Amino acid sequence: MEPKLARVLPVANPVTLWPLLFHDDCTGTFTYVVSGTGADYSVAYETSYAYVGLKGIRAQTRATTPTIGDNVIIQKYLWLPPAKVARLRLCYMQYDDTVDHYFYLGFYWFTGSVRNLTLLRTNSINRSCAYLDSAGSYQTISGATVPRANYVWSYFDLSVNLSTAYYKRAQINDASFDLSSYAAISEANATERHLRLYLALETQEAGRAWAGLDQIIITGENL
Numbered sequence: 001m002e003p004k005l006a007r008v009l010p011v012a013n014p015v016t017l018w019p020l021l022f023h024d025d026c027t028g029t030f031t032y033v034v035s036g037t038g039a040d041y042s043v044a045y046e047t048s049y050a051y052v053g054l055k056g057i058r059a060q061t062r063a064t065t066p067t068i069g070d071n072v073i074i075q076k077y078l079w080l081p082p083a084k085v086a087r088l089r090l091c092y093m094q095y096d097d098t099v100d101h102y103f104y105l106g107f108y109w110f111t112g113s114v115r116n117l118t119l120l121r122t123n124s125i126n127r128s129c130a131y132l133d134s135a136g137s138y139q140t141i142s143g144a145t146v147p148r149a150n151y152v153w154s155y156f157d158l159s160v161n162l163s164t165a166y167y168k169r170a171q172i173n174d175a176s177f178d179l180s181s182y183a184a185i186s187e188a189n190a191t192e193r194h195l196r197l198y199l200a201l202e203t204q205e206a207g208r209a210w211a212g213l214d215q216i217i218i219t220g221e222n223l
Contacts, residue, residue, distance in 0.1 A: 021078050021086075022197070022218040026055040036072035038062030043074055049212040051091040051153050056214035059201055061101075063208050070209070076197040076218075080109060083220030085168060086195060087159045091214045092122075094148045099207030100125045106132070107160055108196040115189035116165045117198075120158055122146045125204065129172055134183040141179075144172045153212075160184065161223070162195075 026045050034043045042060040049056035061070040086107055106119035119132040129144035146154050157171035165186050167179035203209045
């Protein structure tokens, strides 16, 4: 399925007709911007990495001379919606037979004068999850855990307040967490207005890390 953009009336105070900004069921054309360490990292649709349907995303760090800190980054550039809240939902599989790694998911958004960043980070060593605070440090979310087992999927649901540049809430599998008192990283930046999905793997030891992703959905919502 091709990505879908929210439809908005061309008036001074636009009314959102459809809050869906992006949906990838991994069966259409691959439209992400991908980068990484080295030359043979890989991000592609694969049948064996699907949560539902025909395909999911397989993300792998490099295989040639791997080292600690290798990464693969997946980004999708979207328009900045008039809605106050951006919400990301996805399915993620943390394999057991891969090297220890971090998985990152979240948003950048650019207002034309400010760049904001909100991220969650999972740690495959202790199965924990943390949020990135406004000082650039990761703070563990008490009670948030992510399974590490082949073919066991996790569900993530992250909401951020685009107007105030604060987190809103996160759901990780069956547990929900109020993050509304935590601010995003905000700094001056003149980049054109847009919203950007950010997903990444980063190794914590020498070797290749890989993970599965599927059913990536981004919506713009009111408070």
